[in-house]
Amino acid sequence: xxxxxxxxxxxxxxxxxxxxxxxxxxxxxxxxxxxxxxxxxxxxxxxxxxxxxxxxxxxxxxxxxxxxxxxxxxxxxxxxxxxxxxxxxxxxxxxxxxxxxxxxxxxxxxxxxxxxxxxxxxxxxxxxxxxxxxxxxxxxxxxxxxxxxxxxxxxxxxxxxxxxxxxxxxxxxxxxxxxxxxxxxxxxxxxxxxxxxxxxxxxxx
Ligand code: TYD
Numbered sequence: 583x584x585x586x587x588x589x590x591x592x593x594x595x596x597x598x599x600x601x602x603x604x605x606x607x608x609x610x611x612x613x614x615x616x617x618x619x620x621x622x623x624x625x626x627x628x629x630x631x632x633x634x635x636x637x638x639x640x641x642x643x644x645x646x647x648x649x650x651x652x653x654x655x656x657x658x659x660x661x662x663x664x665x666x667x668x669x670x671x672x673x674x675x676x677x678x679x680x681x682x683x684x685x686x687x688x689x690x691x692x693x694x695x696x697x698x699x700x701x702x703x704x705x706x707x708x709x710x711x712x713x714x715x716x717x718x719x720x721x722x723x724x725x726x727x728x729x730x731x732x733x734x735x736x737x738x739x740x741x742x743x744x745x746x747x748x749x750x751x752x753x754x755x756x757x758x759x760x761x762x763x764x765x766x767x768x769x770x771x772x773x774x775x776x777x778x779x780x781x782x783x784x785x786x787x
Pocket of ligand 1: 593
């Protein structure tokens, strides 16, 4: 089972992914946790390039780099893991990130992006996508407390993140079977209760 976690920067995905990993491993699943961009050595090199504020990338070049990292991750890591018995792969971002950040944020168009996403993933789709919804102010406050200089994507203006958030919300409406919108403004514990409930309802008995 492939489960992706999505949300704007500072939505608290990493904390929830870690909690989910511990809980599912405790239930006896073979759990893999990985991230995009990254998760393979080529992917991590691509990640450096993408997040470095010194990289000057056009929207299309940026999108194809995210896609390259994703293609590598699917073939090298996700597909082999998912062949194993009782396996679950948790991914910190997947194709929906490109749909909203590049398709909408960079205005490349949702349909064009989804076509390339399908090519990059060989049509591998998450069974479940947890979208952690936070407003811009909350995400900014969390980013500040986690420290560090803003990466290339985080340097985008408020309007970029508002557009990305609106696009995530629309995706949840468009794919109600796969996507679950979670109110992620609450404490990590309360958010995890929602995450656990959504995953539990999809686990095989
Ligand atoms: P990361 O530090 O992992 O951000 P976060 O902790 O918020 O997930 O950086 C990933 C950045 O790349 C993030 O700003 C979102 C962006 N991104 C895209 O624009 N398109 C994509 O397809 C993916 C996977 C990420």
